[in-house]
Amino acid sequence: xxxxxxxxxxxxxxxxxxxxxxxxxxxxxxxxxxxxxxxxxxxxxxxxxxxxxxxxxxxxxxxxxxxxxxxxxxxxxxxxxxxxxxxxxxxxxxxxxxxxxxxxxxxxxxxxxxxxxxxxxxxxxxxxxxxxxxx
Amino acid sequence: xxxxxxxxxxxxxxxxxxxxxxxxxxxxxxxxxxxxxxxxxxxxxxxxxxxxxxxxxxxxxxxxxxxxxxxxxxxxxxxxxxxxxxxxxxxxxxxxxxxxxxxxxxxxxxxxxxxxxxxxxxxxxxxxxxxxxxx
Numbered sequence: 001x002x003x004x005x006x007x008x009x010x011x012x013x014x015x016x017x018x019x020x021x022x023x024x025x026x027x028x029x030x031x032x033x034x035x036x037x038x039x040x041x042x043x044x045x046x047x048x049x050x051x052x053x054x055x056x057x058x059x060x061x062x063x064x065x066x067x068x069x070x071x072x073x074x075x076x077x078x079x080x081x082x083x084x085x086x087x088x089x090x091x092x093x094x095x096x097x098x099x100x101x102x103x104x105x106x107x108x109x110x111x112x113x114x115x116x117x118x119x120x121x122x123x124x125x126x127x128x129x130x131x132x133x134x135x
Numbered sequence: 136x137x138x139x140x141x142x143x144x145x146x147x148x149x150x151x152x153x154x155x156x157x158x159x160x161x162x163x164x165x166x167x168x169x170x171x172x173x174x175x176x177x178x179x180x181x182x183x184x185x186x187x188x189x190x191x192x193x194x195x196x197x198x199x200x201x202x203x204x205x206x207x208x209x210x211x212x213x214x215x216x217x218x219x220x221x222x223x224x225x226x227x228x229x230x231x232x233x234x235x236x237x238x239x240x241x242x243x244x245x246x247x248x249x250x251x252x253x254x255x256x257x258x259x260x261x262x263x264x265x266x267x268x269x270x
Contacts, residue, residue, distance in 0.1 A: 002227035002230070003210060003213070003227070003230070004208065004210045004213070004216070004224060004225065004226050004227070004230060004232060005224070005225050006208070006216060006218060006222055006223070006224050007222065007223040007224075007225075008219075008221075008222055009219065009220060009221025009222055010221070012223075031200065031223050032198055032223050032225060035196075035225065035227075037195055037196075037228060038195050038196045038198075038228070038249055039249070040175050040198065040247060040249060042198065042200075042223075042247070060172055060173050061170075061172075061173045063167055063173075063175065063177065065166065065177075065245070073139065073141070075138060075139045078138070078139070081139070081141060083141060084143075084144065085144060086143075086144025086145070087141055087142065087143055087144055088141070088142040088147075088166050088167050088177075089139060089140070089141050089142075090139065090140050090142075090167060090170065091139050092137035092138070092139070092170075093172060093173070095137065095138070095139060097139060110200070110245075112175060112177070112247065114173060114174070114175060114249075
């Protein structure tokens with residue numbers, strides 16, 4: 001049988017969010033990866049003002065827990081919604097969306113998603129400046 | 136297709152951890168529940184000094200993210216391990232264990248677990264004072 005593991009604070013690198021999938025300055029700290037039969041992976045993602053993900057979907061959805069600052073989240077065809085510390089955002093499977101900081105504030109969230117056949121996200125086009133500007 | 140939902144900070148009640156499953160003063164805030172096909176549920180659990188879970192297992196394991204304070208975690212037959220803010224603890228499926236505050240400090244963690252056939256935990260006997268005292 002496997003044993004409990006403790007990954008200590010300070011042991012996990014913080015990587016730049018790849019330019020292919022993010023706009024602006026984004027830091028990604030992988031907290032834990034899927035370990036069969038568990039299929040959850042988690043990351044802490046910090047967005048500087050103006051920074052955001054590209055449009056994307058998750059095969060089994062995603063849950064965001066905002067831990068610092070104020071951000072925006074939008075699903076395709078819907079309004080840009082504000083999200084603040086302590087808010088819990090649930091993105092259903094297959095819903096095209098983006099999330100990030102507001103234009104003027106930082107935002108950090110935990111991002112939790114489940115893998116389906118080894119894949120937790122499908123990336124799409126970038127969020128344009130016009131799409132990003134809050135109506 | 137379902138839409139994104141935002142559960143605002145302040146909208147979720149904080150309940151006392153039931154005496155059947157916890158020793159001492161414990162507050163449980165359910166953050167989100169499993170929503171098929173996603174099987175993850177998450178809670179924020181705050182333990183006062185001396186407070187802890189009963190022994191238990193999870194059919195698909197559990198991940199703890201310590202967000203405040205310092206606590207203890209132990210698997211059956213293993214040593215009591217300290218866990219501190221920022222530590223990420225992974226408890227494999229079926230491993231009998233408990234977690235809680237230390238005898239003198241508070242501890243809060245996020246607890247993430249996946250359901251198997253509608254069940255995310257199997258509760259067992261309480262952690263005795265002898266078991267709880269750190270060697």
